[in-house]
Amino acid sequence: MERFSGDYYVYPGATDRALRRYRAFLQPPGRRPLYPQDAECSCRGCSFDDVRHARDVLGDVLRQLPPRPRAQLEGQVRALDVRYVERTLPDPFAADRQWRSDLWWRRRIADRREAG
Template sequence: MPRRRPGATDRALRRYRAFPQPPGRRPRYPQDAECSCRGCSFDDVRHARDVLAEVLRQLPPRSRARLARQVRALDAGYAAERTPPDPFAADRQWRSDLWWRRRLTGGPG
């Protein structure tokens, strides 16, 4: 089990919540983090979602259910409204359970 970092869950949730800003219909494209340090890794919204997935696996049932409701609502906006699917994702090495990594990336921020 990975070691938990203080504040990582809050930071991941704030980053995931802020990603679709500003409001509107324009697509958003996740970007790789410019720097590989722990703090900058949250610049990549996909990393924030990875952290949330890991936290959800580790939480006790009541806390998991509360966080899962928030994440599901954010997932809906991330998938349906703001990030286009990558039509070539099946040809890449992404794990199928990490659907948020199967979206187009690298476009205009």
């Protein structure tokens, strides 16, 4: 699917990279909040500095996959989504600040760096 996608950000290996990035963001132990960071650049490589972009890519991939692989990936993403909601804080002003505030994972408070 990645090979034939017309999406600039969905290319061979992008799903794996997005999953690894999402997991890595949620990896730090503890209960302190985590804050997604903005990417310095929007190129294919740097854009993954923003975990929200990784989640965007996963959402795009899920929409393009056939039913069986979609269900398998959905299970992994859903588990990460639960942790993301637990470890990030809601942003009541996301509609004014966020480029894609229609996406729930972009309606979380972000910072310039990922630290708790």
